[in-house]
Amino acid sequence: MTHKLCGAAGGVSLSDDEIAANFGDLHKPLSQLQAMQAADHCIYCYDAPCITACPTSIDIPTFIHQIRTRNTEGAAKTILSQNIMGGTCARACPTEVLCEQACVRNHGDEEPVEIGLLQRFAVDHLMAKGGEHPFKRAPESGKRIAVVGAGPAGLSCAHRAAMLGHNVTVFEAKPKSGGLNEYGLAAYKMVDDFAQREVDFLMGVGGIEIKHGQALGKDISLRELRDTYGAVFLGVGLGDTNKLGLDGEDKGGVLDAIQFIEDLRQESNKAHMKVGKHVVVIGGGNTAIDAAVQSRALGAEKVTLVYRRGEEAMSATGFEIELARTNGVTVELWAQPVAIHGNGHVASMVFERTAMDEKNGTLVGTGETFEVRTDMVLKAIGQKLDGSALDGLDLAAGKVSVLDGYATSLTGVFAGGDCVKSGEDLTVQAVEDGKQAAHAIDEFLKV
Structure with missing residues (x-):
């Protein structure tokens, strides 16, 4: 365990400086030299189990090989092509029970490849570089999509739908975007306002508008969105x-x-x-x-x-x-x-x-x-779905029921993230839900 709080002995009154130090980075980022050493530990195995263990199916051996060959920008694009919120997932994803647990190096006295830290190294490098967004939009489709919730699922859906050429309006109840990434993760996991920097980066693709202070059932209704937009994606999370x-x-x-x-x-x-x-x-x-x-x-x-x-x-x-x-x-x-x-x-x-x-x-x-x-x-005994604004949607076991492709019981309405049952309640799973739902919406709009 490498993260020990300052002044952790019981009864000690902490100074402002000690408190500030306690909220420093949980995992210190790798230097260039450390990243190269960590990348050398990967054997670039065929049919790598780490890829299967990642809910977003990032090609992990490839991006690590790109870091090893000093193509850090290419490594970031490999990550982000599958997981546009790879920066947050590198910080908060439980890699120890996903990709790193599946790593073929993780046996006996060997340690797994530091996949999470390498992912952060690559994505942070690209974001710090600035410049053009790494992905281009397809030609304008003329279709409009409404996304409810600017959390990981909603933002992932919005980004992929925008890449596919659609115009997206995101409706978010809170004053900031990011959902769990902004409001629900420990501060020492998301230092330096990273959640907002990631949202700004994601928005760089274009074609996305976010309206804050717009709560479903209060400021907007599902019926209104269905009447106004070609499709609706619900990434409302678990509000209660x-x-x-x-x-x-x-x-x-x-x-x-x-x-x-x-x-x-x-x-x-x-x-x-x-x-x-x-x-x-x-x-x-x-x-x-x-x-x-x-x-x-x-x-x-x-x-x-x-x-x-x-x-x-x-x-x-x-x-x-x-x-x-x-x-x-x-x-x-x-x-x-x-x-x-x-x-x-x-x-x-x-x-x-x-x-x-x-x-x-x-x-x-x-x-x-x-x-x-x-x-x-x-x-901290769990959250549940507030279904009061979801009239007409089928629910099961307290969550929105979805078919393959994340389609709900209402035509043109799709859902993903914590509000549906699609696997672990993790940011990385929500990102995958939003991405796959965007492709399903794209197919729906072509009919």
């Missing part, structure tokens, strides 16, 4: 958060982790961000880890992450879990919240020990409880 369902959940200090992360991302001076002295984070995913580690980075004396099952069931990767432990987060497994105490503001939480019922394989409470003192609770 799950609740604990406990009395006292409305007490002061009990917050949604995703809101905490969003507020922190939008705060330019992290030292101004308020954090509890004793923080409890509930959940087992990467959002829970991001909230817990960033609480410590802000100076929380004690952070306890509580998850109702065992570590093997956590959706956070092993790297993320180790990141939390390395930075002083206490990980409490097999426990579920049962009570919130406090007079107006949370003062403690009660948890019940859990276990698996071997007879039917369900999670059950054991009756044994323990109490944790806390002045801030961050809930």
